[in-house]
Amino acid sequence: MSVAGHHAVVTGGGTGVGAAIARALVGAGARVTVTGRRAAPLDEIAAAHDEIAGIPCDVTDPDAVAAMLEAAARRFGPATILVANAGAADSKPFAKITAGDLRAMMEVNLTGVFNLWQAGLPAMTEAGWGRMIAVASMAGLRGYPYVSGYVAAKHAAVGLTRALSQELARTGITVNALCPGFTDTPLLERSIETIMATTGRSRGEAEKALVADNPQRRFIAPDEIAEAVLWLCSDGARSVNGQAIAISGGET
Ligand SMILES: NC(=O)c1ccc[n+]([C@@H]2O[C@H](COP(=O)([O-])OP(=O)(O)OC[C@H]3O[C@@H](n4cnc5c(N)ncnc54)[C@H](OP(=O)(O)O)[C@@H]3O)[C@@H](O)[C@H]2O)c1
Known part of the structure; x- marks a missing residue:
């Protein structure tokens, strides 16, 4: 099994790591929907590839995510690869972080992953095959100063990955997190x-x-993370489940 013929959804797919993942998936024969809040980056990558479509969507809004997946399925069929890549990192000393700042980090870096995977689960269950991949961070595995909200949210995304991998283990769906430096x-x-x-x-x-x-x-180069996504989607990685894989040059 390769990604050829599969429909992948990549959140935050108009820029940076997400755009590299979208290009790699389409290069390997998948059809790809990219999402993000701004239309311009999505339009730019979609214009360069026939098999990439952009649908603007805020991942923190569960109704918007469900509607995006429905629209995406009408274009390319049910999505069986869900890459929860959208994220943001605010930086402030802990003493200056408000509860609202913390919530904002949790909303995009954790709830955004939850919204995508929960709305996309029925299509994967129906297919009996799926790949859920979170682009977490080394901040999901260790601490860094001045980004405590981001670090807390990325640790939570890794926790969600580990829990869901156990729950879905007998369904043909794997759930993993990539943790770039x-x-x-x-x-x-x-x-x-x-x-x-x-x-x-x-x-x-x-x-x-x-x-x-x-x-x-x-x-790290964005393409290095994209290569790991392709590998996780391969049949050879079907036993890789519930892992938080560091892509960090040896940073621990
Ligand atoms: N760069 C690093 O050093 C690094 C290291 C480890 C992990 N990561 C993770 O890698 C992922 C990709 O980040 P990047 O480095 O490629 O930076 P980036 O280019 O800023 O990508 C973030 C993407 O997320 C989208 N996004 C942000 N908030 C969103 C929301 N509420 N709804 C939908 N989309 C949203 C952005 O698009 P819009 O603004 O248009 O919504 C953007 O396309 C993130 O999860 C980040 O935490 C990055």
Whole structure:
């Protein structure tokens, strides 16, 4: 079994890691729906690939996610690969985080995963095959300073992955999380700009501080995460279930 002929939905698929995943899946023969709140990045990637369609959707809204999956199924058939990649990382010292800030991190990084997987489960159950993949983070496996809401939400996404993998283990559906270290995307660019603005450091110093977490001393490329998605979708990975897989150059 490969991804050829399958319909994959990738949230946050217009930019960064999600766009790399969408391109890799379509390159391997899947049809792909990409979602995100802004139409422009979705239109751009869809315009470049016949087998990619964009549907704007806020993953924090369960009704919008259900409607997006229905519209996606009308175009490409029921989705059997659900990549919950949409996420955001706000940075503030713990003492300054409001309950609203924490909720916002949980909404996009945890509830967004929950909404996609719960709305998409009936189609996978019907098919008797499915791949649920969360793009979590090394922040789902360890702590970092000044991003406690993000770290808490990504740990929760890993917890959801582990629990659901047990519940669905006899259904033909696997559930796994990918945990990248710092990856070269617009999200990382915003983190670098925040460090520069809040500490007065130069771009080079800010990049050096982040890259120091990776023993290979480099940022991860989005394509490396996309390759892991293809592998998780392969028949050879059918026994890989409930894992939180670090893609981090050896960062632990
Ligand atoms: N870059 C890193 O260093 C790194 C490391 C580890 C994990 N990750 C994770 O990788 C994933 C992808 O991030 P990225 O690095 O590729 O950054 P990115 O380019 O900013 O991607 C985030 C995507 O999520 C979408 N999104 C955000 N909030 C959303 C919402 N409420 N509803 C729907 N879509 C939403 C964004 O689109 P709209 O703004 O148009 O909604 C955007 O396309 C995230 O889960 C992130 O936490 C990133």
